Amino acid sequence: MDKLPALKGMTQAQKIELVQLLEEKKRRESTYRYKRFFSSRYPWQKKFISATAEYSQVALIAANRTGKTDTGTGIDAIHAMGDYPPDWSGHKFEKAPLIWCLGYSADKIRDLLQTPIIGRKTDNGWEGGLIPGERIVSTESAQGAANAVRSVYVMHKSGELSKIQFWSYSQGQQALMGDAVDWFHIDEEPRDPTIYPQVLTRTATGDQNKGGRGILTFTPENGRTDLVIAFMDNPSPGQHCMNVGWDDAPHLSEKVKKDLLESYPPHQRDMRTKGIPMLGHGRIYDLGEDFIKCDPFPIPDHWLVIDGMDFGWDHPQAHVQLAWDIENEAFYLTRAYKARQVSPAEAYSAVKSWADNVPTAWPPDGLQTEKGSGLQQKSYYEEAGFQMLSDHAQWEDGSRAVEPGLFELYDLMRRGKFRVFSGLRDFFEEYNFYHRDEKGRIVKVRDDILDAVRYAYMMRRYAIRYADIKSPPVEEDIYVPSSSGW
Structure with missing residues (x-):
């Protein structure tokens, strides 16, 4: 409306010229829209x-x-x-x-x-x-x-x-x-x-x-x-x-x-x-996304949290955070990150806002040593800032079996006790394709986040109160950072 007075003062020829200019601008924006394609x-x-x-x-x-x-x-x-x-x-x-x-x-x-x-x-x-x-x-x-x-x-x-x-x-x-x-x-x-x-x-x-x-x-x-x-x-x-x-x-x-x-x-x-092909053989988690998805919400201070990770270079490394409502025995996947060919320091920089001061569960290959330095793989992540647990992911009896974890997580999902924050597309992409082959073997591809979730769940006994992330207690024995872990 504020431009109408200016139009009133224009001659007919000027108005025609303005219309032509606007039409030309519109034509050029359409003709050369490829310049805006990526952005x-x-x-x-x-x-x-x-x-x-x-x-x-x-x-x-x-x-x-x-x-x-x-x-x-x-x-x-x-x-x-x-x-x-x-x-x-x-x-x-x-x-x-x-x-x-x-x-x-x-x-x-x-x-x-x-x-x-x-x-x-x-x-x-x-x-x-x-x-x-x-x-x-x-x-x-x-x-x-x-x-x-x-x-x-x-x-x-x-x-x-x-x-x-x-x-x-x-x-x-x-x-x-x-x-x-x-x-x-x-x-x-x-x-x-x-x-x-x-x-x-x-x-x-x-x-x-x-x-x-x-x-x-x-x-x-x-x-x-x-x-x-x-x-x-x-x-x-x-x-x-x-x-x-x-x-x-x-x-x-x-x-x-x-x-x-x-x-x-x-x-x-x-x-x-x-975009999920009909798998034909043993989808491991056959519940729809909507069945386990929930809208994000603030985590209550008294809930427990623990992170899980899966090492990777040529295939992605993955990091997740699991929140545990211990009163209702319910779990929520609140964070998920994965990337290929990133260093421990780069990974920590990407997740530091939510991983700082949180115990991290990790798989047994973290004990592998590098030929040149003789250092274990997990030590590089400790140096980067991750609070790595002192032992690799295992059940309370010391076993490392995969199937019990899959069964327990699926049972939690089925009972509405395992939910995933909407927006974690990398998780759902893996979740939808996680399956067994014709011989019943787990197809070990595109499962980095899923493995990290399972490690966190296996080591949930080391989870800490969410309120303690920003203000970690110094008196409690269960939360004493050291160079060797937790």
Whole structure:
């Protein structure tokens, strides 16, 4: 309203010019929105993008409607232009790349991959895609769907031409031969098991002989296929898997989620809403997230707390905090953190706000000694600031059996006596996939936080009052920090 007087004083020509300027501003904001792509992403999307800098194959196995394909096509478009935002943390190509985008059919590729990347052809050229039309030099048509293209040539920041090629799984793996691919995007899992190996073969000499890389974005509709098992249970050093569900998609309203959930068959709901493949074999914790989830709340001073940790370097190390309502014999997981290739000092810096002065349970491998120094692994964490218990995690009788811990924790969950603060997505990601193989053995992958929880529970007899964290008592024998532990 305060701008109306100024408008009243403008001539008709000035008003027209102002409208034109505003329209041009709006057009530019839309045309060059790729510059805001990274900064506007959800935290999980930024994490996914960042993983492409470290791993050559990154899979986003996610629920429907979470934005997985939109995330992937945004990455594809930015690679094609080479115009990386200043805060971009993912992989970067120094030269114009050859990009393969693969999907089910020509129609699906056009609608789900081609259109978000380059838009639609108009009298003014290509409009509406993340790549501005002015950077699209030429296209080659594809058969099988109206307005579909086979190849797109894009002006790269280096001055060279990037090439995006769209491939349909229906063409078969024999069509995917000959080229050295720098970047690939597989959208939805191919049912033909020969497709993915063929794509990987094409990346062998990509990115200037450093080896190409790429992403997979799909909902696991085919269940626990070999591809899903490889990424989730047995990833190679170059592979990384992320799982995303509806809780990670704020753009979905509660009404939309409710309506969609009711339309899905019960046996598909975890797959559709959490991106969890139907495991087929022994899910260890088969209770839904909502059954054990609760909203965070302040921990009462008289409750007990204890931390648990799992060592790691190539696989993540994990740290958790367990609060114990001893009067009601109930437990609450209130904190969870995990990260790969971080030092003890870096880990302590990340959790110090809640781990300071709290006894920490740890596994037996903390007794392993380093060849050079002869120091035990746990001593580095003591030096960093963690209050490591003097003995590794064990039951009161000195045993270390895993199965009793799993049984007791599951029984607590089933009786409503073990709850997890909402928002601890790393925990729930592990929880949803924790399972046994065909022979009943626990699949020891993506279980770092779960192991840390079990260690904390095993050593709960050493938990301390929450009130004593900030003001630790100096008289009580049970709480005497020393260089050797507790």
